[in-house]
Every structure is written in structure tokens, then in C-alpha cells.
Amino acid sequence: MTKDLFRTFNNDFIYTAETTPAVAASLESSLKKVECLVGVADAINITDAPNCQPKLSSLVAAGEIKKMGLDVILQITGRDRNRIAIESEVMGCLALGIDKILCLSGDKPPEDGPKAVNELNSSDIITLLKTMSDGHLSDDTEIQNSKNIISGCADSIYDHNNDGYSEFFLSKVNLGVTFVQTQYCFDINLCKQYSEFIQNHNLDKKIYFLVGLGPLKSAKQASWMRENLYGVKIPDRIIERLEKSTNPQHEGTTICEEIIDSLKQMNGISGVHLMGPNSENLCAQLIKTFRD
Helix, strand or coil: CHHHCCCCCCCCCEEEEEECCCCCCCCHHHHHCCHHHCCCCCEEEECCCHHHCCCCCHHHHHHHHHHCCCCEEEEEECCCCCHHHHHHHHHHHHHCCCCEEEEECCCCCCCCCCCCCCCCCHHHHHHHHHHHHCCECCCCCECCCCCCCEEEEEECHHHHHCCCHHHHHHHHHCCCCCEEEEEECCCHHHHHHHHHHHHHCCCCCCCEEEEEECCCCCHHHHHHHHHHCCCCCCCHHHHHHHHHCCCHHHHHHHHHHHHHHHHCCCCCCCEEEECCCCCHHHHHHHHHHHHC
């Protein structure tokens, strides 16, 4: 599956995972925690300084993880870089054999935090990647040994209930993305509505949609995520199950399994994107449950 990821449509359900490089001046810890996903996940996202916190260079980590045999999706935000820096980063990706990029605007820094650049938002980056795929920089300079770039964008399933959001999302998708990875969604009914949205707009034959999930470890974690993370609204019934369980981490994995089983039956849903802080091992075990 990895060889043809985001290239040809077939009946395989896609499993991508996510990792955040460490705050470290060595690669050891960042590489060690993704070893469990080699030969298991179809690809792994490398985050780009999430929550406005500096980490080991995501591009450096991505290059080394690629050597381990994991297909890589590099996240690039417009928050910290101007156009020149983004173009340089993308050429670096291609030189390392990384051709999949998730285009993000980036988290907003706190008022007393670092200054954001924001020359390009996620839509601008998608447009830029299309130009670079055609072999040129934004100033029309030719790129030697240019390669095709597979671009993706994020989505919040919950926000499709807001006036105007779906039109905004469609305008971004129509810029030419190949895949979409959503924020966490633990609500099956909303996922069904999302499946209908995808089909109603004839997106299911040209774009891969991966629903964001993660093995919840406790009711406390789930409540914090719901209250503090954008686009995450975990249903009360999920939190109640975690609260009542004598083994909440196991219950969180079971909840994920149930949702994945449902998603696999929905038209237009191509797979899941599994996330969570320091959850690489849990995500690997979850994927193995469906692959073994």
C-alpha cells in the first residue's frame, strides 16, 4: 500500500500516524519512538513545531525516518516562515525523497509569544506547491530536477455545521489537494454526515479523506482535549465510558476500534489519521489489530 499511497484509488483502508520530534540536539529519541510504526503504518506525519513550541527540525527528522522505511508526510505551516523559507524547505523535502506535504496555516501564538510570519496561509502554500510541481519557484525561477509534490490540507468535521465553512473548505480543496486529514472526530453521526458531504460534492473519486482519531488514555485527557484543542468536541458518552472503565486506556483503544470499524463502511472515507501525544506505540498496536 505504501508504494502507491495517494496515487491510485483502490479498496485498501489507509492508516497514517503522527509523531512530534523531540526537544533534543540528537535524533536518537525521535527515531526510536517511531520504530514500532515501520512496516505497520502506511505513512507518518512529522509535525511542525505544534503549539508554537520549538522542536528538532521536522525536515531533518523526516529525512532520517524516511530512511527507516516509513513513508513520510511532512507538515509545513506558514506561521514561522516566509515564502523564501518555505520554497527552500520544499526543495529540501524533494531532495530527500519526501513528496507528501500537509499544508497548514499553523497555531496562533499567544499574545506574549513569538511573532508569527504568516506571509502564506494553507491555501497559499497549496498554490505554491502546485507551482513548484510544475518546475518553478514563485518568481518563475526554474527548479532543476523538479518533482511532483502531493499536497494535502486539514479539515474540521465539526466546522461543517457552521455557515460558510463548507464553501471555504471546498475552495481550498479545489486548489488541487490530493488528500485531507481531519481533526479528531469521535462522533459517528457526524462522520456519516461527512461521508455524505464528500459524495454530494463528488470528491470521493479524486481525493483521499482520512478521519482524525486517537487512542484516548483517560477521561481527564479527553476532557482537556475537548476544552483546549481547536475542532475537538468529544461526545459526552465517550467521556462517560472512559470514566466508568476500570481500564480507561484499554477502553480508549476499544472506542477507536469501534469507530474505525464504522468508518470502513462509509463511502468516501479512505482511512484514518491516528494522533496523540507519545502515542506511537498505541497507534501501532491499533493498526496491527486491523492488519493482522
